[in-house]
Amino acid sequence: MPEPNVDLGMRLYGMMQFLLSEFATQSAPQAAAPRNVVSKEDALDAVVLLAAAIDQPSQQGVIPREHAKHMASLLMVIRDYIQPLPPGFDEDGTDIATADLAEMVNGIHAAKRDLL
The missing domain is CATH 1.20.5 (Single alpha-helices involved in coiled-coils or other helix-helix interfaces)
Known part of the structure; x- marks a missing residue:
């Protein structure tokens, strides 16, 4: 309890x-063993609520823009794992979301290596 x-x-x-x-x-x-408490929809909702919690203070200038962009990018890695992100199109119609996510994941791996 x-x-x-x-x-x-x-x-x-x-x-x-x-x-x-x-x-x-x-x-x-x-x-722990699976708790069967959090659904996929709950996780997706939590991601959106956290995105709002990042965006609002960023828009108000409380969180530096670069820091907010980094947090949001990490959050999109989580979101893509839970449910793939929609396509992110470049000016020429190319889906660049995959490349962006790969760059973020490489950065996560580098940050983890740097801790050693």
Whole structure:
């Protein structure tokens, strides 16, 4: 049973901090058995809500634009894994979303290597 004096947000924030620590030390956290609580639709909705939480302070100048673009790009990697993104067309009609996602994933791999 969850501790009553610690709120839901704080517990999940603590989980996020734990995962950040594990990532920084190149540790693989133990995964729990499937909980069957979060649906694909829930995950997609969470991505959109997080995108809004990034966009609003960016539009207000609270978050630097470059930082917001980086966060949004990482979020699109997550979104594409859950459900492929729509095509992202260049001026000539070429779908460049695949190349953009590949560049982001390469950046994630490089950042992970740099932690060592």
